[in-house]
Amino acid sequence: MSKKGMATRAVHDGDRSLRYEGAINTPIFQSSTFSFPTDDPRTWEGEVPRGTYIYSRNSNPTVEAVEEKLASLEGAEASLAFSSGMAAISTALLAFVGKGDRVVAMQDLYGGTYGLLRNEMPRLGVDVAFVPTTDPEELCAAIDGRTKVLYLESPTNPLLKLIDIKETCRLAHEKGCRVLIDNTFATPVLQRPLEQGVDVVLHSATKYLNGHSDVIAGFVAGRREDMGLVHQRRRLFGGVLDPLPAYLLARGMRTLDLRVRRHEANARAVAEHLEAHPKVSRCIYPGLRSHPDHELAKRQMDGFGGMVTFEVRGGRHAAEGAIKRLQLIARASSLGGVESLASMPLNTSHTSYSREERVMLGITDGMVRLSVGIEDPEDLCQDLDQALR
Ligand SMILES: Cc1ncc(COP(=O)(O)O)c(C=O)c1O
Structure with a gap:
């Protein structure tokens, strides 16, 4: 069967009905812990195979179901759900940059992200350069050998400026820099940045993805290898999404x-x-x-x-x-x-x-x-x- 359309994937993907007694909706696995599937000590290192659960800060079936739904909509190999958009953004940034590295970011950013980059990242020894433009060449001119991440939003808040995503990624990749974009405003229905060359997509799922102003949540999506790095940090920083809001989020996303x-x-x-x-x-x-x-x-x-x-x-x-x-x-x-x-x-x-x-x-x-x-x-x-x- 050819790749299903966006509306169909929003309704069905991530659905676990076959596995869970034929339930049409993924049940809420409101359990912090699970009985040991094995005596293998690697389980404590978070290396459990997908579909095996030991502790919900690492993984949980309800949360995985909504992660699969978002990954399908964004066309990502994998995605991870967080307890807020800011938890997703901060964890992803900390997975890709460390002391001595540099981030180049558009100046025109959501205020929380701007505060994180301007006030917190420098405290951790990460240098941040804000570039007040949406011009791909000017933005990418600020990328130097230490720059690990180019951080974008399009459309921006509140001026709704756009950045040419494909061209910006081409220039950034020539310099060996990862491109992260916040796709909250557009949603995967209107814009799929991974198809245009972006490496990692970020979301405040609090907004359109959930759509009913009753959940705070976030996502990071991208290549499996990158999501492995982010998953490691999510376990340690702890900003994972709980099963109950994950269920509500999946319900909202079906009508995205x-x-x-x-x-x-x-x-x-x-x-x-x-x-x-x-x-x-x-x-x-x-x-x-x-x-x-x-x-x-x-x-x-x-x-x-x-x-x-x-x-x-x-x-x-x-x-x-x-x-x-x-x-x-x-x-x-x-x-x-x-x-x-x-x-x-x-x-x-x-x-x-x-x-x-x-x-x-x-x-x-x-x-x-x-x-x-x-x-x-x-x-x-x-x-x-x-x-x-
Ligand atoms: C574009 C954008 N990104 C990120 C965030 C942060 O998300 P959250 O409030 O879910 O932490 C927001 C919140 O308003 C936002 O508008």
């Missing part, structure tokens, strides 16, 4: 394809509405022809995503007023859930950036970021209209 396509249709409608709105000075959405990376988005992605950023005329005060008046759209950080959320990067995702850094990136005080949910788009536009009036 359906949800992401609806998020996108709604985001397009909202972006077009806001672009024409008299109280909005700028609307940023990769699906709009006015977006500088619109052509790249068409080439590199299978859609434009569910995030829309706009600037309210009148700056910070006007934006804060509008966001407070929203009735249907909740004022909250995070993204990717079925419900629409609005936040101001200034007060949420980018508090760890200085004013100068925000200005350099183009993040203005009157900027509002919308995570467009799967409600009826007319209701969302109406709510925005009354809030902006």
Whole structure:
């Protein structure tokens, strides 16, 4: 049978029904420990064969099922689930870099990742160079002999800038550097970075993958050998996902394809509405022809995503007023859930950036970021209209 489609894989892959009494859903193996499968001392070194379990910090059937689902969607040889996106990102970074190494990263990063790279990595003797561009050549020019990781996000938060993933990987690999990308915003439905040359994909599964704003989780996916290195660190740093949220995450992921396509249709409608709105000075959405990376988005992605950023005329005060008046759209950080959320990067995702850094990136005080949910788009536009009036 040819490779199944994304929606089919989201529903079925990772499914253990044949193994577990024919259950359609993978059961929740809420057990921290398992009776010894063997007296072989290697079990304590974490070298148990797949499908053999001794302790859930090492591996667990419910967690493995959701890992297989994500690996299938990303087209990865293997994936590992974590207790948060930040646990996934920090563990992966620590698996690939150590004292004396260097990381080159885009400047335009999720605030938590930026804080980790800027404040914590240098404390461990890892040098980090932030490059304020999405140009592949400029980014890769910063890679030197000590650089072990090039760290990317595309589309970025909140400006939704894109990076040419294929070209960046080509240049980075010429210099022998591993490329890591955070694929949270796009999801594998809209972008599969491994197919474009990326070595390791990272996710905050808290967002679209779970999709219901009720779980904190993360993933790392890539080649089996690399995942072996990450697994070793996950056991030691301990940020593994527990079986109960793994079950919820698998439930959310079964509808990923359906949800992401609806998020996108709604985001397009909202972006077009806001672009024409008299109280909005700028609307940023990769699906709009006015977006500088619109052509790249068409080439590199299978859609434009569910995030829309706009600037309210009148700056910070006007934006804060509008966001407070929203009735249907909740004022909250995070993204990717079925419900629409609005936040101001200034007060949420980018508090760890200085004013100068925000200005350099183009993040203005009157900027509002919308995570467009799967409600009826007319209701969302109406709510925005009354809030902006
Ligand atoms: C793009 C991106 N990456 C990583 C994270 C961190 O994920 P988590 O909150 O699950 O730790 C977030 C959280 O907002 C995010 O937006």
